[in-house]
Amino acid sequence: YNGVTQPQVTFIYNDSLDIWTARFGSIPRIGDTIEYRIRAVDNSSASNTAYSPSATSWYSFVVQRDYFEDFETGALDYRHYSIRSGYLDEWHIEDSRAHSDSLSYKCGGTGRRDYSDRVDAALETPYIYVSGDDTLSFYHWMDAELDSRHSGYAWDGGIVEMSTDGGVTWHQITPIGGYPYRIQNNPVSPFRYNTPCFSTMTGWQRARFALSFTGWVKFRFHFGSDGYVTGEGWYIDDVRTTNYHWTAVLENGKWVPEKLGLSISPNPFNSALKLVLAVPENGKLTVDVVDINGRLVSNIHNAFVEKGFVNLVWRPETLPTGIYFVVARTNSSSAVKKVAFIK
Structure with a gap:
């Protein structure tokens, strides 16, 4: 250095x-x-x-200086987990809604399915360098349970937290203009009573947070639900930290893989399979699924893509439990992965 x-x-x-x-x-x-x-x-x-x-x-x-993540290349440096024992983590890359391009991170069921009861889940960023003049911003969409009898209160919702010690401790940060709701009193909720929070909103909205710390930090998006009514969940997209007084001095070129690569997870799976492809050239990308006899059972993708990373999701809702093969092809190369589907 x-x-x-x-x-x-x-x-x-x-x-x-x-x-x-x-x-x-x-x-x-x-x-x-x-x-x-x-x-x-x-x-x-x-x-x-x-x-x-x-x-x-x-x-x-x-x-x-600046940081930006739109989740289109897999966000492999993000991690997610359940915070409280006995509660669920439902964060995953999702293609059913996005603010930009085709992918976002969602806490909830696959596709547009609802989140489960008793969710207490965090989506954590990698280290990001910030200063007292910085702003954290992102776009989000949420459908969660409100308290219809008490205005301004929600049973389920999400908050944003920051850690300055590498994730050992976390504290809630407040958006410019404040959170629109507070968590209602409920012993099953992972949040304390009166915790300010985001909950159901209309369409995609931008949230902005003025930061006062200088140094390396992590942020996490923390979603929680109680044990009763549910909704579609919380989508996060286009996460950015910006300092308008800083001018970037280098624009790195986009990395281009030398050959077609294919990664799948989880394996085995029972609802949705995430695919990450490293594509070496602009052109047509075909991704098929065949059974053990080589019969085509699903076409996941068949369209032009630009070189770089491509993220896809496969949901075999009508197929039986079994062993399948994911076959990816470009004009010049192919890749195959074996996967077990368990209903």
């Missing part, structure tokens, strides 16, 4: 997507210049070594 030599790091290979990844050992600062080169050594007794770009030169980039 900035001309100071750092310890070398080891790449890890993802064979499904044909991607090598490495994580730097320390956290850089905004504006730092990062220089790196890649060294590969074979397994022969001679330990033949190659460098990229060369043994005497470096790749370089400058750490940028």
Whole structure:
């Protein structure tokens, strides 16, 4: 960093997507210049070594200021989990609603199905560097249970929290203009009585949070439901942190995979299968599902795509339990994955 030599790091290979990844050992600062080169050594007794770009030169980039995530490339650095024991986590990538493009993150059932009773789930961002002049913003859509007898109260809803210690502790942050509802008193609710919250709204809305902390933080979107009436859930899209006084000094080019890669999860699955494809070229992408006899049972995708990552969801509602094969094809390559569907 900035001309100071750092310890070398080891790449890890993802064979499904044909991607090598490495994580730097320390956290850089905004504006730092990062220089790196890649060294590969074979397994022969001679330990033949190659460098990229060369043994005497470096790749370089400058750490940028703003952060943006639209979930179109999988958001592999996000994580989600249940907070309270005995309560559910229903966060997942969803294609049934989106503010931009085709994907968002949803807490609720697959497609437009309702969330379950007793949900207490968090969707957590990676580390993001912020300062006291920053604004966190995102677009969201929510259908959740309101208290029809008491204006301004909700039985189910969502809040936004921030951690400044790597996720050890969390505190709720307040949007500009405040939360529109408060949680009603209910011993089954994962939230305390009178907790300010988001709940049912009309259409996609933008939420903005003025930040006062400077440093590396994490945010999480925390949704909770009680044990009774449910709704469609909470969708999150186009998450951004912005500092209007900062000008980015480098625009990195879009990474392009060298060959078609296919990753599926979970496996086995019982309702919806998430597919992430690394596509090496612009053109037609076909994704089919065949049974163990090679018969076509479903066409998931058959359209033009741009090179890069493509996210899809398959819901085999009318198929029996069994073993199936997901077959992806472009003009020049193909990839196959075996999957078990259990009703």
